[in-house]
Amino acid sequence: MDASAIIAVIRARQTPGPDQLRWFARGLADGAVSDAQAGAFAMAVCLNGLSDAGRVALTEAMRDSGDVLSWDLPGPVLDKHSTGGVGDCVSLIAAPILAACGVYVPMISGRGLGHTGGTLDKLESIPGLSTHVGEARLRQITRDVGCAIVSATGRIAPADRRLYAIRDVTATVDSIDLITASILSKKLATGLDGLVLDVKCGSGAFMKTPDDARALAKALVDTANGAGCRTTALITDMNAPLAPALGNAVEVAVSMEVLAGNLAAAPRLAELSQAICAQLLVMHDQSPAEAAANVSRALSSGAAMERFAQMIAALGGPPDMAEDWRTHLPRAPVVGAVAAPQSGHIAAIDGEALGMIVVALGGGRRVETDRIDPSVGLSDVVALGDPVAKGQPLCTLHAASEDAAESAARAVQQAITIGDAPVIGPLVMERID
Structure with missing residues (x-):
């Protein structure tokens, strides 16, 4: 096991074995692999790619470089992930809908990247709220509320955190193999039973064309299923903002409108949020009609709003967010x-x-x-x-x-x-x- 030898294998357009990739991921996490070697690895993968089996092995190795959660809950543990768009605040709506449907959602989310907003940045526009919680608190909120949207701890896929920082400064961000391993290593480390991926396509997305979006979606689905997590991808239109709001507090405000039952405030956002939730429920043995009815009921009954408000309070936000969100959110001068x-x-x-x-x-x-x-x-x-x-x-x-x-x-x-x-x-x- 030697970093330079592993890099040489990829440079020769071959794929290292699972043990080699597991060793390299551990080296990224504990510092045994240098920044220069990490950069060379990223460039070799970006230029020459990995086989399908190699992509699965790299994802599993990065997932296993830190803690991998397991759950003992009276319902399925499910999640969704978006590849990034504008006005995309689906997570704020989908997580509490799923929780109201008896699903548990330990959602590890990210910050804004480039022109796309970050779920954590949006949530933290709520006064007092912090998404930095330890594993014990994540488990407690997930069990008690049904959903928790938080940042990754230092022990979740540390190999990815190190490699992502290297990719950001070595022009190797746009490798499908590395994108796939980065996204899925963090998601799969949370111990999911199922995952729906929202792969954006269009002017507001990283993937501008249907062919590029399809290639990424297929790589993500094949890899996640190969790693043992039942996964489906939806390719969705991002030629216009998903919600009629772009920015942190304004996106929280429009999400609250949808959770309050005012679907007309953001019809595309409401439609996609419900479609993703229904797809997750269908993956776990509900009929399409039953899933759609349960999702609709979670919104119309106020149950989803109640779960969202409970999560906000558990993360340190205002306890009356459901009734009084307009006064709590910051306003520009x-x-x-x-x-x-x-x-x-x-x-x-x-x-x-x-x-x-x-x-x-x-x-x-x-x-x-x-x-x-x-x-x-x-x-x-x-x-x-x-x-x-x-x-x-x-x-x-x-x-x-x-x-x-x-x-x-x-x-x-x-x-x-x-x-x-x-x-x-x-x-x-x-x-x-």
Whole structure:
């Protein structure tokens, strides 16, 4: 077992054996593998790839580089994962819906990455809330509430944390093999019985084309199933923001509206959240009709909102979040409408550009040490195909200063194309089992 020998195998377009990959993952976790060797490994995989069996072996090795949880609960342990988009706050809605349906959801989530928002950043816009909890507290909240959305502890897939940092500075982020192992090592370490992957496709996604999204979805599904976790992927449209809000507090607010039963506040967000929850229930022996009815009932009865509020309180947030979320969420000092420069229909929306506008406003990070302003962002964003008249609002802008608002308003007008009405496809484009 030697790092340079393992790297040489991949450089020769062959796949190391499972024992070699397990040794390398342990070396990433405990420091036996140097940064130079980790970078060479990442570059070799990025250029030459791994076999299907090698991808499974690397995922399992990275999963097993730290703690792997096991559960003894009176229901299935399920989760979902999104590959990243704009206005995507499905996790905030899906986790409590599933909990209200008798499912347990120990959801390890991440921070914002590039133009996409992070679930943890959104949650932490709620005053007092912290997603940093130890394993014992994660177990307690999951058992008591049914769902817990938290950050990974230092013992969950430490090999991935080390390799991801190396990939970020060596131009090796966009390897399907490394993306797959990174996503799944953390998810599978939480001891899941089943997983649904939401693979985004379009202008606001990392995967811009259906072919690229399909390739990633297939790699993720094959690898997760190969590692023993029953998994399905939905390829979903991200040619427009999923919710009419982009930013941390504004996305929490629109999620609360959906949980309160106001599905019209964010119809695409509500549709996809329900579809993902129903797919997870179907994977675990409910009929499609039964699953859809249970998900709908969890929302309409208020049970999902109750679970969400319990989780918020358990993580240190306000105990009355369900009744009074509007007063608890931070508000930006400058709020105003962005006017449409002409009349027509919303013909196209550059989701990545809108995401970067939120980052520029302070709602995301350019470098890891940046501090986020949870109050800034965009709300009431027009939907693809909407008719607009000149001067009507394209969105409401939330900014920290007038100068920032003026710059962002110009950028929004450039990111939204007004013209002929577009052809709008289905939200769920494809399912891969």
